[in-house]
Amino acid sequence: MLLPIRTEAPLRSTPYTNRALILLNLAVFIAQLSTNWVDDHCKLDPVDPRLWQFFTYQFLHGGFWHIAGNMLFLYIFGNNVNDRLGDLAYLAFYLAGGVFAGLTYLLFRPDMPVIGASGSVSAVTGAFLVLFPLTKVKILFFFIIIGVYEISSMWLIIAFFVMDLGRQFAPSSFGGGDNVANSAHIGGTLFGVAMCMLLLWFRLLPRDLYDVVALLDRWNRRRQFRDSTRNGYDPFGYMPRQVRERPDPRLDQIQDLRAGINEAIAHNRIDDAARQYLQLLAIDADQVLSRQNQLDLANYLYSHGKHGDAAKAYELYLKQYSRGESVEQVQLMLGLIYARYLNRPDRARELLTQAAGRLHNERELTIAREELARLPAASV
Structure with a gap:
């Protein structure tokens, strides 16, 4: 049993x-x-x-x-x-x-x-x-x-x-x-x-590195590679200089870091995931994770006082998931970071205004309006 x-x-x-x-x-x-x-x-x-x-x-x-x-x-x-x-x-x-x-x-x-x-x-x-x-x-x-x-x-x-x-x-x-x-x-x-x-x-549900579809996709790619090499393809063979492309040395690092981040989050090691994500941004500043992982790491960075890194993570979330869930809450949080910690009142005003037009929670709406009132007048 x-x-x-x-x-x-x-x-x-x-x-x-x-x-x-x-x-x-x-x-x-x-x-x-x-x-x-x-x-x-x-x-x-x-x-x-x-x-x-x-x-x-x-x-x-x-x-x-x-x-x-x-x-x-x-x-x-x-x-x-x-x-x-x-x-x-x-x-x-x-x-x-x-x-x-x-x-x-x-x-x-x-x-x-x-x-x-x-x-x-x-x-x-x-x-x-x-x-x-x-x-x-x-x-x-x-x-x-x-x-x-x-x-x-x-x-x-x-x-x-x-x-x-x-x-x-x-x-x-x-x-x-x-x-x-x-x-x-x-x-x-x-x-x-x-x-x-x-x-x-059909991507109606966010994909993950470790769901069955992802596992089958990786298995299929390995199978295709084995079949190609069995039929005579030599991945290390000579290519004419004019058509040989130099591989981007960053790709392996990026893939390893993304896999490590997902594994760390899956095992609830959010601190390790955040550390690896900052390494990932240092290699490629436009790297975005799955919707929930991106939001979790941005929240973690903010809660640990890393306001600049948190702002970058929130900005990438808004860029990638502009029609996703929690956009207005992210706009509110990012606006507060710019207003209170990073001294960027113009960007803060833009985000808080957008958030105030979409928020339905009365408490969040009040926070956005009060912060907008405290911002200095816009420069002309």
Whole structure:
């Protein structure tokens, strides 16, 4: 028996939606204990399925261990997926995963009602597999001996998926039972994997150096290089002087530093990431990281009093992600830095004016207006 305890992937924001889903599941379970009406009207009935049942069945459970297992997996894997997708997108993804899992279940078991969040949770674990394949998961292992081990999330989630396949299609060999909706698990996992692959492929979700799409891309490039050399291409062969291009010696340094920054952030070593990012800017002053990483490092530099470096990082964020999230907050922060620390009132006025026209938070809007009032009159 394997039970996940925690993952090493740090959270960058509070996963409010995932916590709310866990609380809602617990509340519905308590309601189930009080009355049979909830089960009778909210389970997904294959004989006479109603539209709302594809959503309500996701919050019903058949007992304490049923809900305990589902909520454990949802807590361990859902927090990071919520963090990566955002609250509203994660809620839509969770519910859609449950609907798809329910439809998959109906294809294989048209004779027995189904309840449980496991289809939705399987969609979440499928998403985790795509977004965080190399993340280590600490597991509690029960089999003759009891121990705590670490395993890559990719192999752990694949192992559970293979067990679901075996229990669905070879129950005598894998110990499948009639009371487990293995087909819903399979459908949920496939939905989570496919949806996140599409989001990454079409760049609707920010890419990362260590997601599955990036890993496949690097594997494919290595494969193409091996095929080329096998077919006679010599990467070190002679080229005529007039067509030989001298490689930029900075490229390897830049790639190594960017990889090191992403790895440091993934392991919550923000100080090390900030140090490497300043080295990166010294090589190429226009280097920009992914949206969240760029913002995290700019905030870190500001909080540690490195106002000039923080301003540079914020400026690069605005240049690269002018239509992204938090632009008005970045404009406000950058305007305050220029006004209070770097003595650039004209740029501060420009940024604070832009921020004041976009901010909705009353406290932030007040800060912007008060700082604008304190700035000296614009030079003519």
